[in-house]
Amino acid sequence: MCAKRIKNLAVFASGKGSNFTALLLASEKKKINGKIVLLVSNREDAGALETARAHGIDCCVMDEKRFRSAEEYAGELKRKLESCQTDYILLAGYLKMIPVSVIRAFRERILNIHPALLPKFGGKGMYGLKVHEAVLEAGEKETGVTIHFVDEEYDHGPMIMQKKVRVHKGDTPETLQKRVLKQEHKLYPLAVKRLCEDRISVAGGRVVVR
Ligand code: GRF
Numbered sequence: 001m002c003a004k005r006i007k008n009l010a011v012f013a014s015g016k017g018s019n020f021t022a023l024l025l026a027s028e029k030k031k032i033n034g035k036i037v038l039l040v041s042n043r044e045d046a047g048a049l050e051t052a053r054a055h056g057i058d059c060c061v062m063d064e065k066r067f068r069s070a071e072e073y074a075g076e077l078k079r080k081l082e083s084c085q086t087d088y089i090l091l092a093g094y095l096k097m098i099p100v101s102v103i104r105a106f107r108e109r110i111l112n113i114h115p116a117l118l119p120k121f122g123g124k125g126m127y128g129l130k131v132h133e134a135v136l137e138a139g140e141k142e143t144g145v146t147i148h149f150v151d152e153e154y155d156h157g158p159m160i161m162q163k164k165v166r167v168h169k170g171d172t173p174e175t176l177q178k179r180v181l182k183q184e185h186k187l188y189p190l191a192v193k194r195l196c197e198d199r200i201s202v203a204g205g206r207v208v209v210r
Helices: 018-028 047-054 070-083 100-105 129-137 173-196
Strands: 007-012 034-041 059-061 088-091 110-114 142-149 159-166 200-203 206-209
Touching: 007 018, 007 173, 018 034, 018 047, 018 173, 034 047, 034 070, 034 173, 047 059, 070 100, 088 173, 110 173, 129 173, 142 173, 159 173, 159 206, 173 200
Parallel strands: 007 034, 007 088, 034 059, 088 110
Antiparallel strands: 110 142, 142 159, 200 206
């Protein structure tokens, strides 16, 4: 049987990038059949950029405001992704909407991780501690992690994997975030592992994992 081609992965991150680090370690330790070829950020001060540079990964800061139009920005982003022969885009705490033309060019090849059990506690404005605050305010007994394909709506697209996390009595948004994040660091590399082994597909809007 011939070995499967190593997939080229582009990670998008706006923040400290702990999920990016988890994916990077999994790739470097050859736990996934994928190589991170590009780190895209919209912020010059993103912690993920520092990590990427230290590991010799090609980095690109894409601030839409610096482009003359949305089309020019999307075109440049697409060109960059194509020049790295990107197979999959992995959103890891990326706080900007992906241009529709990029979503169409990479249909069912863009993943996102969300720190709650979607479809609950997702959508515009639901990021960072706000998610965990909302979970606690709603009195939920459990929350978790969701990994899904990206479509044109925020936190929407076909669901790939979920992992539940119990809410403890006395949890604060910070303690809950910490426990959820720990699971994120396990689940994202696992989902990407399966993806890079060609074990994840979409049929009739639903994900099939082999
Ligand atoms: C994570 O909670 C992720 O689920 C969400 O944004 C956060 C990013 O955290 N989309 P980090 O930058 O990977 O530490």
